[in-house]
Amino acid sequence: MSVMKTHVALNVTNIEKSVTFYRAMFGLEPVKYKTDYAKFDIPNPALNLTLNLTNNVQIGGALSHLGVQVESTQEVQSAIERFNEAGLDLFTEDNTDCCYALQDKVWVTDPDGNRWEVFVVKVADTAPEKNLATVSSSGEIQAVKKSCCA
Structure with missing residues (x-):
């Protein structure tokens, strides 16, 4: 049986600040880090977390x-x-x-x-x-x- 991994993509307004936060959150380095994108491949909990640079973010939303x-x-x-x-x-x-x-x-x-x-x-x-x-x-x-x- 294959292992499923949840994927969460978050829009962010500052890639550097967000990468710094998520490094602390999960205690890991991103597996991919570009000027407008970062990806964390988190083994526990199994999570593919991506950060996508955008101009603005509506705080909270749904x-x-x-x-x-x-x-x-x-x-x-x-x-x-x-x-x-x-x-x-x-x-x-x-x-x-x-x-x-x-x-x-x-x-x-x-x-x-x-x-x-x-x-x-x-x-x-x-x-x-x-x-x-x-x-x-x-x-x-x-x-x-x-x-x-x-």
């Missing part, structure tokens, strides 16, 4: 965020150390209830506003009172505690 799920809190801590060494602004969350699960995570944002999280799921399903919203019997959302992955 994309909420991107993420890498790791197996341990130590791997989240390793990402934090890597991001700190690269001088990236970051935001950490420990034991946070998100997406109906208990997680540790770190957030960084690339030069064009794409938000990335590195996270570990510590408890896969949290109790209903820990969830983000309460839904009435009619299906209406009654209360929202906080936004998830924000």
